[in-house]
Amino acid sequence: MSILLVKDLEKSYRKGNLKIPVLRGVNLEINEGDFVSIRGSSGTGKSTLLNVLGGLDDFDSGSLVVHGKNILDYRNRGEMHYYRSTMTGFIFQHHYLMPDFTVEENVMMSLRIRGIPAKIARTQARDILEQTGILHRADHLPSQISGGESQRAAVARALAGRPALVLADEPTGNLDAENRHKFIELISDLQEKFKLTILVVTHEEELARAAGKKLFMEDGVIYDDAKA
Amino acid sequence: MKPGISFLEFFIAFRYLRGRDGNLLSMNAFMALLGVFLGPALLVVVLSIGTGFQTQMKESIFNFDPHIVLSRTDGGKESPIRNWKSIREEILVRYPKEIVSAEGAIQSPGILKNGSLIDHVFIRAVEFPPADTQTRQRSFPASFPEIVQPPKTVKADSRPGVYIGQEMAANLGIYLGESIELVVPRGQFSLQAGMTPSMKSFPVIGFFKTGYYEYDSKVILMELSQGQKLFSIGDAVQQIDIRIQNPDQLSNIRNRLYIQWPWNIHSLEEQHQNLFAALKLEKTIMTIIIFLFTLAGIMGIVIATWNLVRSHKKDIGIAKALGMSDHSILLIFTFTGFLLGAVGSILGIVTGIYLSLHVEDILGLVESGINTTGNWIAQLSGGVWLNISVIPKGVYYFDHIPVHIDIPTLGILGIVAVFLSGLASMIPAWAASRYEPVSIIRGGEQ
Numbered sequence: 199m200s201i202l203l204v205k206d207l208e209k210s211y212r213k214g215n216l217k218i219p220v221l222r223g224v225n226l227e228i229n230e231g232d233f234v235s236i237r238g239s240s241g242t243g244k245s246t247l248l249n250v251l252g253g254l255d256d257f258d259s260g261s262l263v264v265h266g267k268n269i270l271d272y273r274n275r276g277e278m279h280y281y282r283s284t285m286t287g288f289i290f291q292h293h294y295l296m297p298d299f300t301v302e303e304n305v306m307m308s309l310r311i312r313g314i315p316a317k318i319a320r321t322q323a324r325d326i327l328e329q330t331g332i333l334h335r336a337d338h339l340p341s342q343i344s345g346g347e348s349q350r351a352a353v354a355r356a357l358a359g360r361p362a363l364v365l366a367d368e369p370t371g372n373l374d375a376e377n378r379h380k381f382i383e384l385i386s387d388l389q390e391k392f393k394l395t396i397l398v399v400t401h402e403e404e405l406a407r408a409a410g411k412k413l414f415m416e417d418g419v420i421y422d423d424a425k426a
Numbered sequence: 427m428k429p430g431i432s433f434l435e436f437f438i439a440f441r442y443l444r445g446r447d448g449n450l451l452s453m454n455a456f457m458a459l460l461g462v463f464l465g466p467a468l469l470v471v472v473l474s475i476g477t478g479f480q481t482q483m484k485e486s487i488f489n490f491d492p493h494i495v496l497s498r499t500d501g502g503k504e505s506p507i508r509n510w511k512s513i514r515e516e517i518l519v520r521y522p523k524e525i526v527s528a529e530g531a532i533q534s535p536g537i538l539k540n541g542s543l544i545d546h547v548f549i550r551a552v553e554f555p556p557a558d559t560q561t562r563q564r565s566f567p568a569s570f571p572e573i574v575q576p577p578k579t580v581k582a583d584s585r586p587g588v589y590i591g592q593e594m595a596a597n598l599g600i601y602l603g604e605s606i607e608l609v610v611p612r613g614q615f616s617l618q619a620g621m622t623p624s625m626k627s628f629p630v631i632g633f634f635k636t637g638y639y640e641y642d643s644k645v646i647l648m649e650l651s652q653g654q655k656l657f658s659i660g661d662a663v664q665q666i667d668i669r670i671q672n673p674d675q676l677s678n679i680r681n682r683l684y685i686q687w688p689w690n691i692h693s694l695e696e697q698h699q700n701l702f703a704a705l706k707l708e709k710t711i712m713t714i715i716i717f718l719f720t721l722a723g724i725m726g727i728v729i730a731t732w733n734l735v736r737s738h739k740k741d742i743g744i745a746k747a748l749g750m751s752d753h754s755i756l757l758i759f760t761f762t763g764f765l766l767g768a769v770g771s772i773l774g775i776v777t778g779i780y781l782s783l784h785v786e787d788i789l790g791l792v793e794s795g796i797n798t799t800g801n802w803i804a805q806l807s808g809g810v811w812l813n814i815s816v817i818p819k820g821v822y823y824f825d826h827i828p829v830h831i832d833i834p835t836l837g838i839l840g841i842v843a844v845f846l847s848g849l850a851s852m853i854p855a856w857a858a859s860r861y862e863p864v865s866i867i868r869g870g871e872q
């Protein structure tokens with residue numbers, strides 16, 4: 199079943215009178231349980247694409263359907279926040295945990311935002327923290343845990359709400375070799391276990407290899423890695 | 427998901443106020459709280475004391491002064507009223523409920539001579555109640571000033587004499603039983619060129635106190651018959667003093683009396699117009715100034731909220747990326763401002779009430795602090811320190827500072843302050859809700 203269907207997606211940035219085309223007709227289909235990686239040189243529009251898919255940025259033309267629902271319907275109804283909280287889970291290069299809240303509270307946050315009652319949210323948060331192997335750090339503040347642990351917490355937060363699509367933008371970019379390796383192992387395990395649908399943008403050969411489907415982006419267009 | 431109020435927003439707001447180091451309150455929030463606390467605290471103290479003074483002053487004037495004064499002019503000068511007893515009867519019969527008393531009186535400026543001391547005084551002559559045959563004490567009506575000397579237990583002076591204000595006694599060094607000389611114009615009630623002076627000596631048989639410094643330092647009270655002799659007006663009086671039951675009916679009764687006796691008629695309000703207007707203006711100006719203080723405190727809340735928004739810019743971006751609605755962000759930061767405003771101003775008002783109730787102790791401490799320091803410096807430098815008093819008697823003359831806590835006004839102040847701080851913090855909160863998550867994530871790790 200198709201989780202993501204992107205057709206002729208175009209987006210340009212405007213700088214004064216200057217139009218900078220970034221996405222120049224992206225076509226992409228991702229099915230349920232796919233683990234897809236996108237590689238490509240810097241500035242080709244990978245982050246832009248992910249932000250558009252995650253509902254953080256808008257686009258100029260084309261169509262974008264997630265889990266059978268057109269993103270424009272959400273936008274037109276002013277319910278982008280609902281799209282973000284239910285459809286996608288984001289992992290960034292930086293963990294972006296909220297510094298005033300403990301690891302557990304950070305994970306709970308994404309569940310509470312979806313309207314899940316605190317008690318259930320706590321149980322689910324602790325469950326996913328266990329899955330990501332940092333339950334023992336649940337009551338720590340982000341400033342009190344290591345970079346690798348922070349990124350695991352960020353994974354837990356992205357997965358907690360069981361989003362239809364997990365988006366990761368260079369999730370290992372800030373990690374050292376050992377943590378990178380552990381992270382790739384974790385994400386592969388979880389993907390297999392929960393049949394997650396993941397789209398990851400990366401420069402890492404190892405992470406790209408872990409994904410079943412390898413894509414390549416150049417000048418705002420997506421190619422199969424094989425063709426490249 | 428319907429945007430609604432869940433506990434999440436409040437949870438986040440509380441956490442943001444607490445700050446990062448597990449403190450009870452972040453420095454930012456604390457400063458804002460202090461800002462919004464001071465205004466209402468000061469406002470309450472000033473209002474309570476201001477209203478207290480006014481109430482007290484009005485009360486002592488209302489107690490001592492005749493409420494309506496009827497007098498007569500002849501050729502531009504005040505002339506004695508001879509048939510005052512029949513007029514009094516008529517008034518009392520006509521207004522049995524509204525008017526409490528009507529009495530003949532003389533009230534005129536005069537000159538006091540005591541040895542080499544000369545002072546300008548105000549003489550008031552009214553009928554005294556008869557003295558007790560045993561103690562020789564007189565039981566004056568409530569409208570009469572309180573007699574502070576001689577005490578009730580002492581046998582009073584039986585000579586026909588005068589009562590003077592206790593401040594006059596203190597200022598001029600006049601003792602009980604001592605005689606003073608009074609000079610007044612004969613047959614008229616104003617000091618002017620060409621008048622024939624009349625001088626008489628009177629023993630001082632008591633000191634009184636009204637609580638109003640002007641009176642206690644300037645007024646001399648004597649029995650009407652003594653006054654009539656002093657001014658040489660036979661059994662006439664200068665004016666008829668009328669006291670009424672209900673102060674609210676003052677102008678109404680005054681106007682009705684004027685229809686029947688179209689003479690000189692003055693009500694208490696007219697007499698003290700300037701004083702009352704000044705008191706009112708003073709309070710209004712104070713209220714405005716300190717309300718501005720409160721506004722400044724609320725500006726402090728806006729700034730604190732803005733700081734809070736700025737320092738949590740990344741959080742806001744992340745929360746929105748996680749799917750938090752604009753509405754929730756707005757709520758979080760409006761609530762922080764509202765909470766600071768509510769806690770600050772309510773604490774301020776409560777503190778203000780506490781300070782108002784203990785203002786004398788506090789001023790006493792301040793006064794002794796200043797004087798101790800002054801004496802100490804004077805000793806060190808070999809000079810002399812004259813003790814000062816924080817509230818000079820001549821300006822604010824009451825033996826205790828009158829405080830009137832006006833609950834409805836304070837309630838309104840509290841509600842307005844809380845409401846305004848919530849409303850004001852909506853500006854930075856609204857800005858926060860407009861943040862685009864993508865620009866924050868693009869900004870990277872900062």
Ligand SMILES: Nc1ncnc2c1ncn2[C@@H]1O[C@H](COP(=O)(O)OP(=O)(O)OP(=O)(O)O)[C@@H](O)[C@H]1O
Nearest residue numbers: 211212213218220239240241242243244245246247
């Ligand atoms: N707000 C913006 N205004 C104008 N141009 C922008 C803006 N954001 C991104 N761009 C441009 O869009 C292009 C694509 O940027 P994007 O971040 O998607 O690249 P990327 O493929 O993720 O690169 P990298 O691998 O370095 O992360 C870049 O040329 C960038 O300069």
Ligand SMILES: [Mg+2]
Nearest residue numbers: 244245246367
């Ligand atoms: Mg990028």
